Amino acid sequence: xxxxxxxxxxxxxxxxxxxxxxxxxxxxxxxxxxxxxxxxxxxxxxxxxxxxxxxxxxxxxxxxxxxxxxxxxxxxxxxxxxxxxxxxxxxxxxxxxxxxxxxxxxxxxxxxxxxxxxxxxxxxxxxxxxxxxxxxxxxxxxxxxxxxxxxxxxxxxxxxxxxxxxxxxxxxxxxxxxxxxxxxxxxxxxxxxxxxxxxxxxxxxxxxxxxxxxxxxxxxxxxxxxxxxxxxxxxxxxxxxxxxxxxxxxxxxxxxxxxxxxxxxxxxxxxxxxxxxxxxxxxxxxxxxxxxxxxxxxxxxxxxxxxxxxxxxxxxxxxxxxxxxxxxxxxxxxxxxxxxxxxxxxxxxxxxxxxxxxxxxxxxxxxxxxxxxxxxxxxxxxxxxxxxxxxxxxxxxxxxxxxxxxxxxxxxxxxxxxxxxxxxxxxxxxxxxxxxxxxxxxxxxxxxxxxxxxxxxxxxxxxxxxxxxxxxxxxxxxxxxxxxxx
Numbered sequence: 001x002x003x004x005x006x007x008x009x010x011x012x013x014x015x016x017x018x019x020x021x022x023x024x025x026x027x028x029x030x031x032x033x034x035x036x037x038x039x040x041x042x043x044x045x046x047x048x049x050x051x052x053x054x055x056x057x058x059x060x061x062x063x064x065x066x067x068x069x070x071x072x073x074x075x076x077x078x079x080x081x082x083x084x085x086x087x088x089x090x091x092x093x094x095x096x097x098x099x100x101x102x103x104x105x106x107x108x109x110x111x112x113x114x115x116x117x118x119x120x121x122x123x124x125x126x127x128x129x130x131x132x133x134x135x136x137x138x139x140x141x142x143x144x145x146x147x148x149x150x151x152x153x154x155x156x157x158x159x160x161x162x163x164x165x166x167x168x169x170x171x172x173x174x175x176x177x178x179x180x181x182x183x184x185x186x187x188x189x190x191x192x193x194x195x196x197x198x199x200x201x202x203x204x205x206x207x208x209x210x211x212x213x214x215x216x217x218x219x220x221x222x223x224x225x226x227x228x229x230x231x232x233x234x235x236x237x238x239x240x241x242x243x244x245x246x247x248x249x250x251x252x253x254x255x256x257x258x259x260x261x262x263x264x265x266x267x268x269x270x271x272x273x274x275x276x277x278x279x280x281x282x283x284x285x286x287x288x289x290x291x292x293x294x295x296x297x298x299x300x301x302x303x304x305x306x307x308x309x310x311x312x313x314x315x316x317x318x319x320x321x322x323x324x325x326x327x328x329x330x331x332x333x334x335x336x337x338x339x340x341x342x343x344x345x346x347x348x349x350x351x352x353x354x355x356x357x358x359x360x361x362x363x364x365x366x367x368x369x370x371x372x373x374x375x376x377x378x379x380x381x382x383x384x385x386x387x388x389x390x391x392x393x394x395x396x397x398x399x400x401x402x403x404x405x406x407x408x409x410x411x412x413x414x415x416x417x418x419x420x421x422x423x424x425x426x427x428x429x430x431x432x433x434x435x436x437x438x439x440x441x442x443x444x445x446x447x448x449x450x451x452x453x454x455x456x457x458x459x460x461x462x463x464x465x466x467x468x469x470x471x472x473x474x475x476x477x478x479x480x481x482x483x484x485x486x
Contacts, residue, residue, distance in 0.1 A: 006031070006129055007032065008127055008130075009035065009131070010034040010133055011130075012043065014043020014045075014135050015043055015396065016385055018093075020382075033098055035105050035119070036099055036102075037102070039101050040087065041089075041090040042083045042087055043135050044135055044159075048158065048159050052186050052187025053078060053079030054079060056292075056293045058076065059076060062395055063085070063232075063397065064089070064401070067092070068229075072213060074212045075209055075212075105119055105120075108350070110354060110379060113421060114128055115127050115128070117130070128380060129411055130381045132381065132382065133385075133400075134345070140339075141338050141339050141341045151331075156336070157337075157338070158180045158181075158336065158337040158338075167333065168192075169191075172196070172331065172334075173198060174188075175335070175336050177198075177199045177201075178289075182297045185197050186297050189300035189301070190303060194305055194307065195306045196331070197301065201282065202281055205267070206263055206294075208294065208295050242255075247286075248443055249443055251444045256444055260285060260286045270298035279310045280308070288447045288451065290452075309327075311327070345367050345386060353377040357377040366455045369387050369388065371432060372388050373406060374423060374482075376423055376428075376429050377426075379421035381423070388433075388461050389463055403474060409476060418484065420486065423483055424482050425482065428478075436463075
């Protein structure tokens with residue numbers, strides 16, 4: 001039987017959406033479109049441009065396996081280079097003619113055996129396959145601090161950085177001390193006249209190398225791609241991945257104890273002032289929150305221009321921030337580095353599946369997907385880096401590549417005519433969720449801290465198993481867990 005020609009709609013021209021497009025082109029398929037709400041490709045690397053932006057995954061691992069990049073300037077690449085990498089990928093692989101920029105999808109309806117999408121402008125399109133690659137880190141979370149809108153000087157979320165605002169010699173406030181806040185403070189400590197870092201709870205800092213690649217090293221990467229593979233998957237990389245994975249999935253593991261020793265030693269040996277050291281000491285275990293990797297933060301926070309404020313904020317006033325103890329910090333600029341609303345995933349888009357099933361209703365107890373990729377009652381739909389995937393565990397590119405290879409095997413059933421539509425059963429999802437929830441409570445994320453990994457019931461919405469298990473389940477779908485519509 002000849003393969004059926006399928007049309008695919010992809011939502012998002014970030015890392016995962018471009019991956020899907022490239023893989024379709026590799027198959028010789030050209031009947032697809034990528035809808036992108038922004039003006040260019042790159043996803044989160046287009047939207048985030050704050051000072052100090054870098055990836056906390058080694059650059060050679062944060063690359064497509066089929067598009068290794070010998071030109072990375074550093075072991076941890078700056079955001080500008082990552083953005084350029086993805087923009088270059090879009091050109092190199094011929095994706096640009098397939099991307100509809102400045103086009104935001106409003107709703108997606110499964111009707112008459114196809115997906116029908118509607119843009120915010122009212123335009124419509126339809127397809128056999130729908131890929132939601134809208135990412136996780138794209139809905140800025142702005143804290144409900146009283147008076148924030150009353151601040152009369154420039155303020156902005158870190159993902160909406162206003163580069164027209166001068167920073168040198170200014171009094172700068174940074175709210176939030178996740179990876180973003182730590183990177184911003186590290187970058188601005190010596191530029192500001194005074195920088196106040198507002199810290200709600202301390203973070204453990206994992207030391208990491210500030211390794212810049214020399215021209216000779218880059219030439220070696222160009223001449224021998226195996227040297228790149230050694231950085232990606234060699235013994236050192238494999239050992240780091242194994243240690244970190246073991247530490248995450250078992251809070252009683254010796255690997256987590258080892259990481260705890262490393263971060264405690266980093267704090268003890270890096271911070272000179274005893275009072276500051278205690279302000280920076282968390283009261284929870286390492287890796288309970290997303291691990292912070294930084295070569296510079298502990299030095300930056302000890303600069304004479306930097307003040308670490310760990311007391312509670314009362315309100316924002318016209319010219320600064322008032323603390324609950326009465327302290328007032330006058331500021332010229334305020335950066336809010338408080339992360340993203342990670343529970344939204346594809347929302348605010350509306351999705352309606354079989355029989356008009358409302359995804360918001362299906363997710364009323366929280367976002368969930370079978371092995372983070374597919375959803376019951378929403379046939380022929382793929383979520384790349386969807387709910388409960390290994391977002392905090394491994395390289396997101398590696399995850400997306402394996403998820404796409406998994407989903408393509410389901411699409412092959414439709415291409416070959418074995419099925420018109422494919423979706424997991426509710427029973428399969430419930431079995432998966434029961435096992436995942438049980439094992440999630442053994443992970444370090446459940447060891448006693450507040451973080452964006454936890455749902456309303458305190459259960460980590462994470463992948464609680466090993467990397468090897470992820471590879472194994474992504475190798476091929478278990479078709480007994482799927483409903484095939486003939």
